[in-house]
Amino acid sequence: MAKSYDHLFKLLLIGDSGVGKTCLVIRFAERSFAGTYISTIGIDFKIRTVEVEGKKVKLQVWDTAGQERFKTITTAYYRGAMGIILVYDITDERSFENIQNWMKSIKENASAGVERLLLGNKCDMESKRKVPRERAEKLAKEHGIRFFETSAKASVNVEEAFHALAGDILLKSTRKLGQSPKEHLDLDSSEKRRGSKCAVI
Ligand code: GTP
Ligand code: MG
Numbered sequence: 001m002a003k004s005y006d007h008l009f010k011l012l013l014i015g016d017s018g019v020g021k022t023c024l025v026i027r028f029a030e031r032s033f034a035g036t037y038i039s040t041i042g043i044d045f046k047i048r049t050v051e052v053e054g055k056k057v058k059l060q061v062w063d064t065a066g067q068e069r070f071k072t073i074t075t076a077y078y079r080g081a082m083g084i085i086l087v088y089d090i091t092d093e094r095s096f097e098n099i100q101n102w103m104k105s106i107k108e109n110a111s112a113g114v115e116r117l118l119l120g121n122k123c124d125m126e127s128k129r130k131v132p133r134e135r136a137e138k139l140a141k142e143h144g145i146r147f148f149e150t151s152a153k154a155s156v157n158v159e160e161a162f163h164a165l166a167g168d169i170l171l172k173s174t175r176k177l178g179q180s181p182k183e184h185l186d187l188d189s190s191e192k193r194r195g196s197k198c199a200v201i
Pocket of ligand 2: 023039040063064065
C-alpha cells in the first residue's frame with residue numbers, strides 16, 4: 001500500500017505539570033478542549049497529518065507528564081524527538097522560570113540539532129497574567145527559537161505553532177538532503193508576525 005504521507009516527524013511536549021500540554025495536544029489532534037484536569041501518567045501520544053509546503057507531514061506528538069516523579073520515563077523519549085515544544089503557563093511565573101531547567105534537560109537528553117519551540121499557554125486568562133510577553137520573547141531570542149502565546153481553551157495560535165515547528169523541521173531536513181534550500185517557507189513570515197499575538201476573551 002502506498003504511504004499516506006511524505007514525512008513523519010516526532011514531536012515532544014515538555015513543561016511543568018498543569019501548564020496545559022495535554023490540552024494543547026488534544027486541541028491540535030482532536031480540535032477539542034475538555035476542562036477536566038487529568039494529570040498525565042508517564043507518556044502518551046496522538047497523531048495528526050498536516051500539509052506543509054505541499055507535503056503531507058505526519059506528526060506523532062508525544063505528550064509527557066510534567067510531574068517530577070516521571071522524569072526518568074519521559075527523558076527517555078527526548079532522543080527520538082525531532083522537535084521539542086517547551087510549554088509554560090502565562091499565569092504561573094514558576095512554570096516560566098522552570099523553562100531554564102527544561103532547556104537544560106533538552107541539552108542533556110535530546111539529539112543535537114533538535115528544533116525547539118517555546119509556548120506561553122493559557123493566554124485567554126489575560127487578567128491573571130504573571131509573565132509579561134516581552135520576558136518570554138527575550139528568552140526565546142536568547143535561545144534563537146520561536147515563541148507563541150497560545151490558548152488550548154480558546155484555540156489561539158495552536159495550529160500556527162505546530163505548523164511553524166513542522167515547517168522548521170521540514171526546512172532543516174530538506175536542507176540536509178541538499179534539495180532547493182529555501183530561506184523562508186511561506187508560513188514563516190506570516191506566522192512570525194502573528195506569532196506572539198493572543199486574542200483576549
Ligand atoms: P501534566 O499532565 O500534569 O504534566 O499537566 P499538563 O501540562 O498536561 O496540563 P493539562 O493539559 O492537563 O491542563 C491543566 C489544566 O489547565 C486543566 O485544568 C486545563 O483545563 C487547564 N488548561 C489547559 N490549557 C488551558 C488554556 O489554554 N486556558 C485555560 N484557561 N486553561 C487551560
Ligand atoms: Mg498532561
